[in-house]
Amino acid sequence: MKISEKDVEYVAKLAMLEVADNEKKELAGQLSAIVEYVEQLNKLDVGGIEPTAQVVTSVKHAVRDDRVAPRTGSADAGKTVKLFKVPKVITER
Amino acid sequence: MNLKNLTAEKLVGLYKNGDLTATEVITNVYEEIERSDKDIHAFLALCQQRAIEEARRMDAKIAAGDAVGPLAGVPVAIKDNMVIRDVPTTCGSRILENFVPPYTATVVERLRSAGAIVIGKTNCDEFAMGSSTENSAFFPTRNPHNLQRVPGGSSGGSAASVASGTSVLALGSDTGGSIRTPASFCGVVGMTPTYGRVSRYGLVAFASSLDQIGPFSKSVRESAQVLETICGFDHFDSTSADASVDEFVKNLDHPIKETRIGVPKEYFIGGLDREVKARIEAGIRLYESLGCDIQGISLPHTEYAIATYYLIATAEASSNLARYDGVRFGIRESGNSSLQEMYRATRHAGFGKEVKRRILLGTYALSAGYYDAYYLKALKVRTLILRDFQKAFEQVDVILTPTSPTVAFKIGEKTDDPLSMYLSDIFTITCNLAGLPGISFPCCKNSEGLPIGLHLMANHFQEALLLRVAHHFEKAGGFNL
Numbered sequence: 001m002k003i004s005e006k007d008v009e010y011v012a013k014l015a016m017l018e019v020a021d022n023e024k025k026e027l028a029g030q031l032s033a034i035v036e037y038v039e040q041l042n043k044l045d046v047g048g049i050e051p052t053a054q055v056v057t058s059v060k061h062a063v064r065d066d067r068v069a070p071r072t073g074s075a076d077a078g079k080t081v082k083l084f085k086v087p088k089v090i091t092e093r
Numbered sequence: 094m095n096l097k098n099l100t101a102e103k104l105v106g107l108y109k110n111g112d113l114t115a116t117e118v119i120t121n122v123y124e125e126i127e128r129s130d131k132d133i134h135a136f137l138a139l140c141q142q143r144a145i146e147e148a149r150r151m152d153a154k155i156a157a158g159d160a161v162g163p164l165a166g167v168p169v170a171i172k173d174n175m176v177i178r179d180v181p182t183t184c185g186s187r188i189l190e191n192f193v194p195p196y197t198a199t200v201v202e203r204l205r206s207a208g209a210i211v212i213g214k215t216n217c218d219e220f221a222m223g224s225s226t227e228n229s230a231f232f233p234t235r236n237p238h239n240l241q242r243v244p245g246g247s248s249g250g251s252a253a254s255v256a257s258g259t260s261v262l263a264l265g266s267d268t269g270g271s272i273r274t275p276a277s278f279c280g281v282v283g284m285t286p287t288y289g290r291v292s293r294y295g296l297v298a299f300a301s302s303l304d305q306i307g308p309f310s311k312s313v314r315e316s317a318q319v320l321e322t323i324c325g326f327d328h329f330d331s332t333s334a335d336a337s338v339d340e341f342v343k344n345l346d347h348p349i350k351e352t353r354i355g356v357p358k359e360y361f362i363g364g365l366d367r368e369v370k371a372r373i374e375a376g377i378r379l380y381e382s383l384g385c386d387i388q389g390i391s392l393p394h395t396e397y398a399i400a401t402y403y404l405i406a407t408a409e410a411s412s413n414l415a416r417y418d419g420v421r422f423g424i425r426e427s428g429n430s431s432l433q434e435m436y437r438a439t440r441h442a443g444f445g446k447e448v449k450r451r452i453l454l455g456t457y458a459l460s461a462g463y464y465d466a467y468y469l470k471a472l473k474v475r476t477l478i479l480r481d482f483q484k485a486f487e488q489v490d491v492i493l494t495p496t497s498p499t500v501a502f503k504i505g506e507k508t509d510d511p512l513s514m515y516l517s518d519i520f521t522i523t524c525n526l527a528g529l530p531g532i533s534f535p536c537c538k539n540s541e542g543l544p545i546g547l548h549l550m551a552n553h554f555q556e557a558l559l560l561r562v563a564h565h566f567e568k569a570g571g572f573n574l
Binding site: 003007008011012014015016017018019027030031033034035037038039040041042044046049050051052053054055056063064084086087088089 | 288289301302328331332394396397399400401403404411415418420421427428430431432433434435436437438440441444449450452453454456457460467469470471472473474475476477479511512515526527528553
């Protein structure tokens with residue numbers, strides 16, 4: 001599938017990226033080439049095949065015991081920054 | 094003193110005999126960096142003061158006859174996507190310029206416990222996205238064998254540092270070949286362990302289902318030693334594997350006679366450089382002469398690996414890199430005052446071209462209407478690739494391929510064509526998709542003096558076998574075949 005400059009704008013919006021006007025054309029071209037390349041996967045019939053999101057090899061427990069343990073730096077993490085100040089989230093129209 | 098000819102093992106022996114001190118070696122490392130790194134550009138940050146203090150303490154310990162670790166006083170370079178407390182970590186990106194982490198990665202703590210001395214942080218493609226280290230926001234690293242060539246990527250700084258003798262060992266990370274390709278291009282040993290084998294606590298995430306940390310060294314024995322030091326369960330990494338850790342070093346000399354080595358026909362294809370092919374074939378003959386059983390095999394879904402990888406890796410990256418929003422760390426651009434404008438302005442100023450391209454591609458593959466057609470499809474093809482390997486490992490013990498279809502290419506040669514850069518990862522990418530361990534080691538040089546890498550893969554958790562098979566190649570003179 002060809003990626004248009006409009007597609008680039010739309011995806012950039014979703015990804016919180018700014019794309020300058022002069023970059024749009026180049027990106028549309030490069031992304032089109034990549035998307036056309038990855039579309040070779042359509043040659044394969046994957047009906048009935050389970051997806052592999054991660055090759056789980058030997059995971060003990062994803063959740064560890066809820067115990068306080070010392071760790072280098074953990075005590076300092078909150079020292080350097082007490083709060084994160086951000087611009088106004090809700091703005092007037 | 095030339096570190097190019099000193100292995101970690103020799104170095105520790107010299108310290109213990111009183112022939113050399115860690116302080117001399119570490120001082121020499123920084124002199125060598127001063128002299129040669131202005132051409133090679135392997136380092137982004139140095140930790141000279143702490144390194145020299147550690148060396149002095151180590152010398153005192155050795156002089157007192159105290160027990161020291163297997164990497165006592167050995168200089169190690171760390172790729173700049175692993176955090177070390179109080180040392181800037183940029184991931185080769187402007188967005189993390191001046192970021193100083195408050196904690197240290199498990200791998201670095203384990204190396205330090207074994208006595209290793211961290212000398213600095215090495216250059217890499219931004220957020221490990223690239224195959225040449227040209228995507229670093231700061232400068233490209235150059236190949237020590239030929240300064241007009243790339244060192245490979247993304248862990249190019251680590252590989253170049255070991256190859257040029259500014260460090261003895263290094264750590265890199267490998268998502269699609271980022272350790273093995275630079276090892277191949279720079280003529281050193283580089284290894285990607287089984288997915289989950291090494292803790293990633295403190296590794297900045299690129300593609301979480303693919304990333305692994307691994308060693309660079311000049312000899313297989315040193316890589317075995319580093320791996321033995323850094324691997325094993327870590328409860329700070331929820332994907333860390335609870336697998337027993339073999340004694341990799343001790344088992345290196347066990348015979349490899351009758352080891353079944355599979356050579357997949359799909360890896361000896363059109364784009365493979367003639368000289369690379371000839372050297373790899375000479376390597377296969379060497380294994381034959383060592384009594385190994387060489388078998389032709391097939392991994393039929395190999396041709397789909399790059400497409401699969403660039404959908405999965407970019408999708409995961411687009412999610413992982415959402416955290417760089419200017420709020421908690423790194424730079425902040427204020428934009429025109431609203432929160433969303435601040436996000437966009439920060440990400441615009443902070444991310445380089447390749448990172449933006451991959452975030453866009455990954456976001457596209459995950460977006461409504463395209464998720465099933467691209468991302469989910471890629472996950473299913475990944476199953477087929479994994480099955481190819483499962484089937485092959487019923488027949489053979491290890492799989493042998495070239496590491497890269499070519500030797501190190503010229504700086505700038507592929508920067509304008511991202512797809513051609515992606516295609517250079519063709520032989521290393523399947524390993525990550527299947528979560529397998531892989532190792533690249535030197536297999537002679539081409540007629541221009543550029544190193545060629547031989548690549549071996551084994552089944553999950555078969556690092557001991559993999560290292561042994563590589564070690565015997567080195568012992569038989571294969572590195573200079």
